[in-house]
Amino acid sequence: xxxxxxxxxxxxxxxxxxxxxxxxxxxxxxxxxxxxxxxxxxxxxxxxxxxxxxxxxxxxxxxxxxxxxxxxxxxxxxxxxxxxxxxxxxxxxxxxxxxxxxxxxxxxxxxxxxxxxxxxxxxxxxxxxxxxxxxxxxxxxxxxxxxxxxxxxxxxxxxxxxxxxxxxxxxxxxxxxxxxxxxxxxxxxxxxxxxxxxxxxxxxxxxxxxxxxxxxxxxxxxxxxxxxxxxxxxxxxxxxxxxxxxxxxxxxxxxxxxxxxxxxxxxxxxxxxxxxxxxxxxxxxxxxxxxxxxxxxxxxxxxxxxxxxxxxxxxxxxxxxxxxxxxxxxxxxxxxxxxxxxxxxx
Amino acid sequence: xxxxxxxxxxxxxxxxxxxxxxxxxxxxxxxxxxxxxxxxxxxxxxxxxxxxxxxxxxxxxxxxxxxxxxxxxxxxxxxxxxxxxxxxxxxxxxxxxxxxxxxxxxxxxxxxxxxxxxxxxxxxxxxxxxxxxxxxxxxxxxxxxxxxxxxxxxxxxxxxxxxxxxxxxxxxxxxxxxxxxxxxxxxxxxxxxxxxxxxxxxxxxxxxxxxxxxxxxxxxxxxxxxxxxxxxxxxxxxxxxxxxxxxxxxxxxxxxxxxxxxxxxxxxxxxxxxxxxxxxxxxxxxxxxxxxxxxxxxxxxxxxxxxxxxxxxxxxxxxxxxxxxxxxxxxxx
Numbered sequence: 001x002x003x004x005x006x007x008x009x010x011x012x013x014x015x016x017x018x019x020x021x022x023x024x025x026x027x028x029x030x031x032x033x034x035x036x037x038x039x040x041x042x043x044x045x046x047x048x049x050x051x052x053x054x055x056x057x058x059x060x061x062x063x064x065x066x067x068x069x070x071x072x073x074x075x076x077x078x079x080x081x082x083x084x085x086x087x088x089x090x091x092x093x094x095x096x097x098x099x100x101x102x103x104x105x106x107x108x109x110x111x112x113x114x115x116x117x118x119x120x121x122x123x124x125x126x127x128x129x130x131x132x133x134x135x136x137x138x139x140x141x142x143x144x145x146x147x148x149x150x151x152x153x154x155x156x157x158x159x160x161x162x163x164x165x166x167x168x169x170x171x172x173x174x175x176x177x178x179x180x181x182x183x184x185x186x187x188x189x190x191x192x193x194x195x196x197x198x199x200x201x202x203x204x205x206x207x208x209x210x211x212x213x214x215x216x217x218x219x220x221x222x223x224x225x226x227x228x229x230x231x232x233x234x235x236x237x238x239x240x241x242x243x244x245x246x247x248x249x250x251x252x253x254x255x256x257x258x259x260x261x262x263x264x265x266x267x268x269x270x271x272x273x274x275x276x277x278x279x280x281x282x283x284x285x286x287x288x289x290x291x292x293x294x295x296x297x298x299x300x301x302x303x304x305x306x307x308x309x310x311x312x313x314x315x316x317x318x319x320x321x322x323x324x325x326x327x328x329x330x331x332x333x334x335x336x337x338x339x340x341x342x343x344x345x346x
Numbered sequence: 347x348x349x350x351x352x353x354x355x356x357x358x359x360x361x362x363x364x365x366x367x368x369x370x371x372x373x374x375x376x377x378x379x380x381x382x383x384x385x386x387x388x389x390x391x392x393x394x395x396x397x398x399x400x401x402x403x404x405x406x407x408x409x410x411x412x413x414x415x416x417x418x419x420x421x422x423x424x425x426x427x428x429x430x431x432x433x434x435x436x437x438x439x440x441x442x443x444x445x446x447x448x449x450x451x452x453x454x455x456x457x458x459x460x461x462x463x464x465x466x467x468x469x470x471x472x473x474x475x476x477x478x479x480x481x482x483x484x485x486x487x488x489x490x491x492x493x494x495x496x497x498x499x500x501x502x503x504x505x506x507x508x509x510x511x512x513x514x515x516x517x518x519x520x521x522x523x524x525x526x527x528x529x530x531x532x533x534x535x536x537x538x539x540x541x542x543x544x545x546x547x548x549x550x551x552x553x554x555x556x557x558x559x560x561x562x563x564x565x566x567x568x569x570x571x572x573x574x575x576x577x578x579x580x581x582x583x584x585x586x587x588x589x590x591x592x593x594x595x596x597x598x599x600x601x602x603x604x605x606x607x608x609x610x611x612x613x614x615x616x617x618x619x620x621x622x623x624x625x626x627x628x629x630x631x632x633x634x635x636x637x638x639x640x641x642x643x644x645x646x647x648x649x650x651x652x653x654x655x656x657x658x659x660x661x662x663x664x665x666x667x668x669x670x671x672x673x674x675x676x677x678x679x
Contacts (some may be wrong), residue, residue, distance in 0.1 A: 017438065054437035056386070056447040056527070064480030065384045065489045068453050077430040077451075085431065259487055260477045300455060300472045333444040334388065334528065342480040 002097050004195040007090070011049055014089040015082065018050035018178055020163030023196040024189075026232045027154075027162065033113050036154045036189055038147060040102045043189040045196050048163030049086060051078045053182040055336060058318065061311040064259065064342045067299070068307065074184070076305040079106040083186040091188060099192035104154075106186060111153030112140045116243050116285070124247070124285060124292075156185045161231060163187075164197035167205050170239045171212035171221055171313040175205040180321040180328045181314055199232050205327050207320065213239065215316035215341065217257050218249030218277075244283035248276050252295040253309040256343045260298040260309070263346040270294070315341070348443045350532040353393060353436075360435045361428055362395035364515055366500035369533040372567035373499065378485035379458045380492045382526040386448045389526045391533050392491075394500030395432065396513060396520040397424050404519060404652070405669060407644045410593060414631060414640055421467055421521070422638045425452050429523045436525055445529035450491050452523070455637065458490040464618070466582035469625070469637040493522050498566055500524075501534035504541045505564065506651060507548055508557045508576035512541040515663045517655045518648040536569060541660060542651075549574070551650035553591050553643055554584025554612045579621040584612060586628035587642030594630035594642065 004021055011019035024046055027035050036046060053074040060066025084105050091101035113120055140149040157174045161167060166176035173181040177200075213223045220242045228237035252258055254277040255266040266274060273294040275281040299307045319337040321328040350367055357365040370389045373381050382389055399420040406412040429451060437447035454465055457473040464471045477486040494511050497503050502522075503513035512518055514537070549557045560575040587594060590610040600606040608614040616624070631640040653670040655661050 015435065051434075052438065052441075054434065054441055054447050054449060056437060056441065056525075057449055059446060059448045060385050060488070063385065063387070063484070065484055065487050066448075068456060068488050068490075069449055069451065072453075073430060073433060073449055073451060077434060081427050081430050082434050259480050260474060262476045262478075298476060299474065331444065332441070332446065334446070338387075344478070344480055 002094065002099065002192050002194060004197070007047060007094075007192075007194060010093050011047070011086070011090050015051075015086040016049040016090075017052040017183065018048075018165050018176060020048045020160075020165040020197045021194050022046045022048060022159065022162035022164065023232075026199075027158075029230070030154070030158070031118075033111075033148050033152060034154045035148075036104070036152070036159070036187075038152050039104070040100070040189040040191070042100075042191045043102065044191050045189075045194050046159060046163060047090070047188040047190060047194075048160050048165055049083070049090070049186045049188075050160065050165055050176060050179070050183040051083055051086070051186070052179050053078070053184065055182060055318070055332060058182070058311065058315060058336060061308075062315055062336055062341075067260075067309060070311070071301075071305050071308045075308075078184045079305075083184065087186050087188060094188065094190055094192055097192065099190055102189040104187040104189065106156065106184060107151075107153070111151050112149040113153075115153060116247070124288065156187070158231065158236075159187055160185050161199065161236060164200050166200050168236055168238045169206035169212070169317065170208055170210065170226075171317060172238045172241050173212075173313065173317065175317075175321075175327070177202060177205060177327045180205070180326070181317045199234060203325075203327075205321075207326070209320050211316040211320045212313035215312045216246075216249070217253050217310060217312050218242075218245050220246040220249060221313065242283055244285065244288055245276065247288045248283060248291045249312075250308055250310045251306045252277065252291055254278075255346055257312075258295070258298075258309045259344060261295055263344075265295075266346075348440070348445075348529060348531075353439070353529075353531060356439050357393070357395050357432075357436060360432050361397065362432060363398040363520065364396040364502050364513055366394050366497075366502040366534045367531050368392045368394060368496065368499035368501065369567070372536070374567065375565070376492070376495070377460060379460050379489055380495070381485070381489065382448075382450075382491055382496075384485050384489045386446060386526045386528060388528045389448070390528050390530050392496055392500060393436070393525040393527060393531070394497050394502055394522060395429075395436075395524070396497070396502055396516070396522050397428055397432075398516045399424065399519040399521065401519065401665065401669060404645065404649055407641070408649050408669070410644075413593075413642060413644065416645065417467075417638050417640045418634050421641075422634045422636060424521045425454070426636055429521065433523055433525065440525065440527055440529055443529065445527055448526040450524040450526060452493065452521070453488070453490050456488065456490070458488065459486050461490070462618070463578040464582050464621070466578060466585035467638055467641075469633060469639060470622070491524055491526075493524070495564075495566060496524050497522050498536060498571070501536050504537050504539075505571045505573050506542045507544060507546070507559070507574040508647060509564075509573045510648070512651070512655070514541060514661065517541070517652045517661055519652060536567065540571070541655070543658070543660075544572075545654050547650040547654045548647035551646040552581075552584070552612070553589035553646060554580050556581035556584060557647060579618045580616050583616050583621050583624060583628070584643050585641055586625060586639055587630050588624065588628055589643065592630065592642045599627065
């Protein structure tokens with residue numbers, strides 16, 4: 001018989017770094033279009049798998065000498081290759097026992113509502129190349145009255161919280177005690193009657209140090225405004241994030257953090273294409289596309305994943321968590337940050 | 347503390363066929379644009395892992411019965427799937443010990459700032475000509491390891507004539523990944539004896555005359571290696587099938603080209619611009635996921651190399667039937 005412990009051992013053996021099992025009733029109150037119970041109404045629980053992002057793939061960004069490996073391995077590699085293989089193997093184990101395993105891999109930008117701003121219709125996603133993965137679901141409708149329109153996507157961060165794997169930090173990145181902000185997720189919905197885990201109740205992982213706010217090159221995270229929701233009686237809060245602005249800075253940063261684009265391109269700002277990066281206009285999808293189209297040629301993508309130039313919040317967070325009472329202190333023999341973060345002298 | 351032996355055992359367990367560990371000091375004198383110490387400043391060594399390209403995939407290409415498997419399984423699946431999974435698993439082993447694992451998968455479509463070559467295996471490559479250093483003393487990103495040089499430093503192989511790597515096990519047929527780490531592992535010596543005996547079979551086999559015996563010396567860690575000249579842009583045209591031995595070639599191709607005959611017989615020399623311009627004409631088979639193009643030269647250089655090494659007994663991995671004999675044997679023999 002499948003148990004909580006057996007599933008976790010099998011998940012780790014298959015290649016996951018963390019496994020937690022969440023009670024689906026904790027999605028009560030979630031927007032119906034983001035409620036996984038509409039995917040598999042008979043599901044009894046949700047199994048969450050976390051895959052570490054090796055700190056070593058952050059090293060090139062921290063040093064400013066190599067940008068390719070992080071997105072190709074820690075986005076493309078985990079989302080497209082590694083994670084699905086683990087989901088498949090864990091799913092086989094569950095289905096061998098006669099229960100159903102609805103594997104849910106990371107699949108941004110293909111849902112019925114935008115994972116950027118919650119609106120209906122077609123939007124783009126920061127992780128994925130515009131040309132290849134611009135969402136094709138420009139029209140969708142529910143197949144019957146009691147269902148929601150396909151494809152239903154749920155929040156991975158909320159699901160990871162419900163699985164008890166950690167908490168959401170002020171930056172909106174998910175933090176675990178084991179890896180801080182360095183992991184990616186995948187899930188399985190199952191009708192197997194597994195014992196579920198409690199919500200994370202250890203020491204706060206996010207110290208609200210606001211390093212993420214300070215080091216975001218686009219100033220995309222508010223230091224004062226927040227979003228808060230209730231899950232299982234607990235308040236979950238994170239800083240208000242300007243997702244569209246984050247998209248532009250994540251993919252192309254700005255004059256002082258993108259070493260692949262000549263400074264003259266930023267200075268010329270032809271036809272106002274870079275107004276968003278220059279802080280001259282509000283961020284929205286149209287402005288993001290202008291930035292993207294103007295700068296994509298300088299560092300082409302691979303695997304369909306955008307070549308991240310930023311890493312500001314992520315590395316700021318790692319840096320802080322490796323100090324003092326941070327959950328990553330002592331995890332590595334040497335810290336990620338050994339000198340002041342670089343900025344181009346332009 | 348994790349040992350070199352444990353790392354090697356794990357590497358084999360996770361799917362590598364060959365593994366070696368190279369001393370970071372062997373990169374002394376290497377261009378900063380390819381020096382792993384600019385990726386991880388306190389690096390102690392580089393772990394190199396090779397994944398064999400199954401010989402059966404090459405056999406069916408050599409005997410002319412199947413072309414597509416090589417690109418799909420021998421290139422794309424190894425580099426994009428098997429090797430990525432391997433790297434992520436190895437990172438966990440190393441980082442669980444508190445050391446850093448800077449994973450280095452291949453970078454098929456980008457070239458470092460000083461690299462004016464190309465990669466014949468993909469639709470297009472992009473140099474990073476505008477990249478600039480982010481700080482004093484640092485090279486312009488991306489720093490990209492020279493995979494062939496790194497394999498030699500890791501002691502898993504030696505240079506072939508065209509600058510590729512030959513291993514004692516598989517000759518020219520493997521693909522590599524690397525991990526730069528600050529773990530203080532015991533390093534391997536480089537292989538002392540060159541595997542390539544300069545037989546020039548690769549030169550004769552290339553339908554595009556992309557390889558020549560114009561020798562140059564490559565120096566690594568104090569040791570000198572002789573290689574020939576390999577024109578990657580020329581190769582990229584004939585890898586895509588611009589030659590008359592391409593089984594998909596017919597009279598419709600290059601019909602308006604005044605130099606059609608010299609293209610087809612491989613005597614035309616292509617500049618980088620001419621190479622890139624002709625790619626759209628060379629559309630014989632669908633490309634695979636991620637933009638890898640079918641190999642329509644049937645890897646003639648490496649197959650000729652392999653057959654030669656096998657005939658001289660230079661390879662440690664033995665098969666029941668030699669590759670050069672296979673095409674002569676039928677099912678009933």
